[in-house]
Amino acid sequence: MLENIVEKIRRHGEVIWLTLDLESGQTVSRVGLWKRDVYVYGCKFRVGCIGGVWTKEEYRGRGYATRLLESAIKLTWEDGGDILLVSGDRGLYRRLNCVAAAPYYLFKISKADVENFPIGMVEPREYCDGDLSDLVEIYQMEPVRYFRTIEHFENDMDKRHWWPLWPGWFYVKPNTYMLRCKSQNLAYIVVQPSAQKYSKGKTVAICEYAGSRSAIVEAIPWIFQKYGIEKLLVWVSPFDLEFKYLLDKMGLKSEVEDLPGHTIKMVDFQRLCERLQPYFEAHLGFRNLKLLNFRQESNVFTVEFQSQRFQFDSRMIVRLVFGSVEEPLKIPENGELTKILKKVFPIPFPWPGLEAF
Numbered sequence: 488m489l490e491n492i493v494e495k496i497r498r499h500g501e502v503i504w505l506t507l508d509l510e511s512g513q514t515v516s517r518v519g520l521w522k523r524d525v526y527v528y529g530c531k532f533r534v535g536c537i538g539g540v541w542t543k544e545e546y547r548g549r550g551y552a553t554r555l556l557e558s559a560i561k562l563t564w565e566d567g568g569d570i571l572l573v574s575g576d577r578g579l580y581r582r583l584n585c586v587a588a589a590p591y592y593l594f595k596i597s598k599a600d601v602e603n604f605p606i607g608m609v610e611p612r613e614y615c616d617g618d619l620s621d622l623v624e625i626y627q628m629e630p631v632r633y634f635r636t637i638e639h640f641e642n643d644m645d646k647r648h649w650w651p652l653w654p655g656w657f658y659v660k661p662n663t664y665m666l667r668c669k670s671q672n673l674a675y676i677v678v679q680p681s682a683q684k685y686s687k688g689k690t691v692a693i694c695e696y697a698g699s700r701s702a703i704v705e706a707i708p709w710i711f712q713k714y715g716i717e718k719l720l721v722w723v724s725p726f727d728l729e730f731k732y733l734l735d736k737m738g739l740k741s742e743v744e745d746l747p748g749h750t751i752k753m754v755d756f757q758r759l760c761e762r763l764q765p766y767f768e769a770h771l772g773f774r775n776l777k778l779l780n781f782r783q784e785s786n787v788f789t790v791e792f793q794s795q796r797f798q799f800d801s802r803m804i805v806r807l808v809f810g811s812v813e814e815p816l817k818i819p820e821n822g823e824l825t826k827i828l829k830k831v832f833p834i835p836f837p838w839p840g841l842e843a844f
Contacts, residue, residue: 503520503559515551520535520562521536524633527630530762530765530766533568533569534568536842537556540556560752569762570752571752573752576749586806587746589746590743590746591743591746592722592731593720595720596721600739609673609705612664622675629837631835649843666703672698673699674697674706676695678692689716690716691710693720694841704737725835752801753801756781757782767779803816
């Protein structure tokens with residue numbers, strides 16, 4: 488029973504806090520939600536980002552967090568959201584049909600690996616406020632990204648950031664570096680030192696990057712020297728062919744995993760596909776696109792092309808759209824609809840980076 492519990496919505500900056508409070512005003516459960524627009528190859532769709540999920544210990548097991556998450560999903564849909572990105576992976580999220588998806592390559596680069604790196608022309612330099620316009624421009628040129636204004640970047644640079652891959656706070660500005668050549672900023676990287684005992688002082692990760700991939704590769708030996716580390720972690724999208732090629736060329740090995748530290752839920756498949764129409768048309772042509780239909784009825788997701796029809800549940804539709812290592816999608820091997828789906832899916836999902844919540 489949820490008697491004497493009141494559900495409230497509070498706003499703190501861009502974050503919407505959904506809470507369950509006692510009559511005394513004490514919060515016993517909360518869920519944080521913020522909304523972000525995402526660009527994938529020029530198409531824009533909306534993502535609801537979930538984080539800060541918490542229930543006071545003595546009130547756990549009563550369905551409070553589930554109730555708040557369901558409210559957050561409803562709010563995301565009402566505000567035009569197509570996808571839910573959840574910071575975390577646990578039974579609570581899985582029961583609401585959030586799944587691991589959106590594969591990334593993880594490169595674990597050792598100190599020995601960088602001995603073979605060539606000496607480049609890039610000069611890494613700690614970020615300063617005068618670099619803000621270049622930072623925005625570099626990020627804006629990424630084909631898969633979140634929509635960020637100059638105010639977003641200003642706020643990000645001046646705050647401590649919590650990254651779910653190894654929980655712990657770090658200051659963004661002193662760990663952000665512009666990669667320059669001949670007085671021009673070509674790229675930037677944000678480096679997060681590990682907060683975990685076993686790897687503290689020994690491992691760092693590039694938690695966000697944008698710009699010239701060649702410049703980033705040239706900066707890798709410098710990161711080892713700057714932080715005095717033994718290992719560097721870098722995640723690369725399978726769609727980032729240049730970055731993957733450059734790291735492979737250096738003889739580095741990688742392993743593939745779904746977007747780490749997160750799970751994804753489909754909120755409105757039909758609306759998402761409407762927003763992806765320009766991308767579909769580029770790959771399929773106008774005539775085929777007119778014959779392709781997408782529908783969502785409760786937890787049944789349908790794709791139709793002429794007389795062919797495939798149906799997916801809430802979990803498999805996410806894996807169709809974004810791909811999955813945990814459970815690859817199974818569809819018939821033959822047929823026009825199969826060919827069409829393989830042409831347009833999966834699509835990339837942007838690396839959360841400083842958007843991680």
